[in-house]
Amino acid sequence: MNNRCHRVAVAALSVFCFLPGLAHALTEEEPLGMVFEPSPVPAERADGSPVVLQPQQLARSCTLYLPRIEDTRSNKANAGNLTLMMPTVHATPRSVQSLRSGDGVAWTRGALQSMSRYGFQTVLGAPPAAPVGTPQVTAEVALRLAHAWSTDLNLVSHVVLQVSYRLPGGESALRQYHGMGTGTNWVNGNGEFMSVLNLGLEEAVRRMASDAALLCEGKPLPPPVAAL
Numbered sequence: 150m151n152n153r154c155h156r157v158a159v160a161a162l163s164v165f166c167f168l169p170g171l172a173h174a175l176t177e178e179e180p181l182g183m184v185f186e187p188s189p190v191p192a193e194r195a196d197g198s199p200v201v202l203q204p205q206q207l208a209r210s211c212t213l214y215l216p217r218i219e220d221t222r223s224n225k226a227n228a229g230n231l232t233l234m235m236p237t238v239h240a241t242p243r244s245v246q247s248l249r250s251g252d253g254v255a256w257t258r259g260a261l262q263s264m265s266r267y268g269f270q271t272v273l274g275a276p277p278a279a280p281v282g283t284p285q286v287t288a289e290v291a292l293r294l295a296h297a298w299s300t301d302l303n304l305v306s307h308v309v310l311q312v313s314y315r316l317p318g319g320e321s322a323l324r325q326y327h328g329m330g331t332g333t334n335w336v337n338g339n340g341e342f343m344s345v346l347n348l349g350l351e352e353a354v355r356r357m358a359s360d361a362a363l364l365c366e367g368k369p370l371p372p373p374v375a376a377l
Contacts, residue, residue: 214288221293305329305345330352
């Protein structure tokens with residue numbers, strides 16, 4: 150093997166070592182892990198200089214009460230599909246393989262608990278009967294959609310959260326938050342699909358955090374965006 154071929158082989162091996170879940174190919178028998186992991190913060194810039202980034206603090210000393218977290222997807226058993234293509238010029242579909250979904254409630258709960266990065270203190274439960282002095286907001290959250298699919302050499306996801314906020318005076322406000330994720334499909338790995346789903350859920354949670362921060366400050370919510 151000449152030096153050039155050796156370098157290519159080493160580079161390919163490095164990619165397979167560092168990307169999550171590549172050695173764990175997708176199977177229809179095994180569900181996705183459904184464990185939320187936030188996207189990592191880059192450690193350095195392209196020129197090698199270090200990056201010091203902190204998640205955007207949207208709220209200050211605000212308690213987010215979560216009395217109810219549900220999975221209300223119309224199809225809880227599946228979380229998308231993988232389309233296997235024939236290696237031809239016209240890329241003819243050869244077969245379609247379903248993604249088995251794991252525990253959607255636990256996955257959503259993990260993402261909501263990560264909202265501490267935006268300045269919230271999350272509490273899994275209802276607020277106390279007696280009002281407390283610190284700002285607070287109460288939200289009931291439902292996972293409405295968690296879908297990932299393959300397109301050429303890419304993976305795409307779409308996640309939707311539906312949130313019912315409890316407003317002062319006993320009123321409520323309903324909002325939907327959409328999140329999209331994209332990634333590269335290397336070997337149809339379980340970890341690859343889970344990573345792109347996490348990106349979609351993370352974006353939906355970030356949109357929710359922006360609205361929850363307004364309520365913590367006693368500000369009104371923006372008008373709802375038309376559902377897709």
